[in-house]
Amino acid sequence: MDASSQRREFYPSINPYDHGMLAVDDQHQLYWEQSGNPDGVPVVFLHGGPGGGCNGSHRRFFDPGHYRIILFDQRGCGRSKPFAGTTDNTTDHLIADLEILRRHLDINRWMVFGGSWGSTLAIAYGVTHPDRCLAFILRGVFLARQQELDWFLSGIRTVFPDAYAALEAALPENERGALLQNYHRRLTDQEAATNLPAANAWNRYESDCSQLIPAKSSGAIGTAGLALARIEAHYFINDMFLADKPLLERLDAITHLPAAIIQGRYDMVCPMTTAYELAEMWPNATLNIVPDAGHSAMEPGTRSALVGAMEGFKSLSA
Numbered sequence: 001m002d003a004s005s006q007r008r009e010f011y012p013s014i015n016p017y018d019h020g021m022l023a024v025d026d027q028h029q030l031y032w033e034q035s036g037n038p039d040g041v042p043v044v045f046l047h048g049g050p051g052g053g054c055n056g057s058h059r060r061f062f063d064p065g066h067y068r069i070i071l072f073d074q075r076g077c078g079r080s081k082p083f084a085g086t087t088d089n090t091t092d093h094l095i096a097d098l099e100i101l102r103r104h105l106d107i108n109r110w111m112v113f114g115g116s117w118g119s120t121l122a123i124a125y126g127v128t129h130p131d132r133c134l135a136f137i138l139r140g141v142f143l144a145r146q147q148e149l150d151w152f153l154s155g156i157r158t159v160f161p162d163a164y165a166a167l168e169a170a171l172p173e174n175e176r177g178a179l180l181q182n183y184h185r186r187l188t189d190q191e192a193a194t195n196l197p198a199a200n201a202w203n204r205y206e207s208d209c210s211q212l213i214p215a216k217s218s219g220a221i222g223t224a225g226l227a228l229a230r231i232e233a234h235y236f237i238n239d240m241f242l243a244d245k246p247l248l249e250r251l252d253a254i255t256h257l258p259a260a261i262i263q264g265r266y267d268m269v270c271p272m273t274t275a276y277e278l279a280e281m282w283p284n285a286t287l288n289i290v291p292d293a294g295h296s297a298m299e300p301g302t303r304s305a306l307v308g309a310m311e312g313f314k315s316l317s318a
Contacts, residue, residue: 007300008307010060021081022072022104024097025088031079032072032101036064041134041318042107043310044070044098046114046121048140048297051231053078057298061113061306066314070110072101074121077227084227086188086234091241095125102132109318113310115139115297116270117232120240120247126257127250134316136259136285137309139302140267140295141275143247144240148274153180153236156209159268163208170201184233187226199229206232209268212294251281258316259285260309264293264302 019033036059043062047054054071062069073080075089075097098121102110111134114122119138126133142148157164168176175182186198203225208214235241259282263275272289279287288309290301297303 006304008304008311010057010303010307011063012060013056014059014064016059016071021079022101024075024093024100027082028075028085028088028093028097029081030072030075030097030101032070032105034068034070034105035059036062036067036069038068040066040068041314041316042068042070042105042110043113043137044072044101044110046112046118046125047071047074047078048114048116048118049077049228049232050074050094050117050121050235051077051084051228052117053080053227061303062310063314067111067310070101070105070107076231084230086231089231089234090238091121091124091235094121095128098125099129099132107318108132109134111135111137111313111316113137113306116142116295117235120144120242123247123251123254124242127247127253130253130257133254133257134318135257135313136254137262137306137313138259138275138278139262139297139306140270141261141263141278142270143274143278144242145246145274146239146243148270149236149239151271152269156268160209163205166208167201167205170197180233180237183229184237187230187233192223195226195230196223199226202229202233206269210295211299212264212266212292248278248281251278255282255284257284258313260312261285261287262290262302262305262309263287264290264295264299266293267295269295 016033016035021029023029053073076085112122119141189195279285288305293299293302
């Protein structure tokens with residue numbers, strides 16, 4: 001179905017009532033926070049990337065009077081430590097981290113909200129721990145299949161040839177035939193003179209392709225963007241650590257649970273065919289197609305649809 005023309009606004013900005021750092025192994029510490037209603041229905045927010053991190057605007061999808069809002073930065077990004085670390089950073093590690101965090105916060109079951117890579121992680125977590133999930137809110141769906149990786153790394157140039165040309169141009173000509181491999185090599189280099197220009201080019205490419213009406217690039221993204229680019233390339237070159245366990249083949253574990261799938265009609269980063277296929281296989285899912293949006297969660301129609309989906313789930317209880 002198409003998104004309603006009625007637009008819902010973000011909830012007002014709020015501050016966390018609790019936050020901390022959680023050691024999940026000998027080297028990784030995760031930043032986590034809670035806001036909203038301490039006695040409310042818990043919902044965990046899974047950011048994109050991988051490597052994107054959370055920010056204060058992510059709290060605003062949720063009614064703070066109803067929901068207990070949990071945000072955390074996944075391994076290697078945001079305020080988690082070590083910054084931009086890729087050692088012991090796989091999908092299975094992130095699934096295990098979610099369980100460590102859930103137990104740390106003494107939560108029995110929670111709603112799982114994820115966009116882009118966050119939708120991948122939400123499903124991967126759900127099929128591993130279905131008894132810990134109440135419902136799913138998924139945006140800009142990505143299932144980590146080879147055809148989706150190929151689209152992002154090549155096919156997208158059918159719509160954004162200029163953005164793709166800029167991504168290629170940031171590499172020497174002799175490195176352009178193996179784009180992912182050479183970006184990964186540069187991004188994992190420890191010298192800023194090598195990794196930062198690669199990160200800036202990678203992040204500009206993704207940003208330029210993420211909105212229906214692309215915003216003008218602001219130029220260099222800087223050190224903070226290194227985690228996003230490096231960790232994305234780390235996951236991409238390793239098939240998102242899901243090649244031997246396709247998510248759709250395991251979906252039956254969660255299709256009895258309700259899901260809201262929010263998808264921009266003109267999402268060029270994660271094209272709509274993936275969300276459509278997922279909805280066809282999930283009897284308890286609704287597909288809300290936003291007619292005037294691309295990939296970004298912050299486009300007005302998508303933002304409104306996500307807020308609306310959370311309103312629709314208020315009848316659920318933990």
